[in-house]
Amino acid sequence: MDQTRRNVLRAGGGASLFALLAAAGMLQPEAAFAADWNQKAFAAKNVKDALDALGAGNPANSNDIIMTAPEIAENGAVVPVAAESKIPGTESIAFLIAKNPTALAASFDIPAGTEAAVSTRVKLAQTTDVHVLVKAQGKYYMTKKEIKVTIGGCGG
Amino acid sequence: MADPMRIRAKAKDGGVNVKILMAHEMETGQRKDSAGKPIPAHFIQHVSVTWQGKVVLSANWGPAISKNPFLEFDFKGGKKGDKIQVTWTDNKGDTRTDEATIN
Incomplete structure (x- = not known):
């Protein structure tokens, strides 16, 4: 004892x-x-779990999010993606990739005075839906687009 | 120590367009080496850009961001001659800060 x-x-x-x-x-x-980096959201294996971990629940579809990405990506290791939100009071923009080993790719915080538009490059393991999640005035909105991949970006 | 970032900040229409290219492996942790051992994940987790002490963009990244990450965005208020600072921190605690002048 x-x-x-x-x-x-x-x-x-x-x-x-x-x-x-x-x-x-x-x-x-x-x-x-570590406190800032949402371990649970980044570890989520699918879009639904990632949304839950971000506290986004079931975001409404929005046509005010404009996503720019190729229809077909020849090389999944480097796929340019851009998102612009026309929703007033946009606070953050996140990219989620449905069929990657972990869905959440990036989350950008947009302070006042910064345009609600970001461009970056991501890896896609295979042909997949890419979602853009926008948080504006405490509410969540989403749009998605399918990108076809001819060579994956996560294998070796 | 990691290689310097390439930062281009250009004033236009009362705002500043910022393009950043970082030098980083962005290893996912999914790959295996020739002996079949997994290569540990090594990727940038946090990026922040400041102008006059104010954060104009901050980001949290996972390993799905491509090797040698690229980032572009615009913010209002900056003018020619001002400086911006970009800092990244990776999952091993490595960090790097670079500065650029808006032109």
Whole structure:
């Protein structure tokens, strides 16, 4: 019995030391960003789980999100994608790729004064729907487009 | 230490167009090496762009962003001669900041 108590105390001590280090800023920046980087959303294997982890629930389809991407991507490792939101008060834009090993590719926070439009390049494992999720005034909107891939971007 | 980013910031119509090219492997963790061992994931998780101390864009990324990531966006208010700073941090805690002048 005593042994159990000792272990519990030791575990408790370790946890508080960790908290102390974190508070003092002694840990890697990685740890500091961990709170910001939504581990659960980025680990989600499909779009629905990713939406749940982002707290987006069931977003409404919107024609006010304009997504620019090729119909056919010859090389899935480098696919240019761009999204523009015409929804007033857009706070964030996220890209979700349905058939990638993990669905959420990127999430951009758009502060006031920045245009609600971003371009980047993503990897597609195979032909897939790419979704753009927009958060505006606390509500979520989504649009999607299928991109055909002739060579995947995630294999080796 | 990672290679410098290439940043182009151009003033136009009362705003600034920013294009950034980062040098990073963006390893997904899905691939295996020739011996069949998985190659550990190594990718940029967080990017932020500041102008005059104000964050004009911040992003969280997963490994699905392409190798040597590209990013383009526009913000209002910047003018020629102002500086912008871009910082990324990857999942191993590596970080890099580069500065560019708006022209």
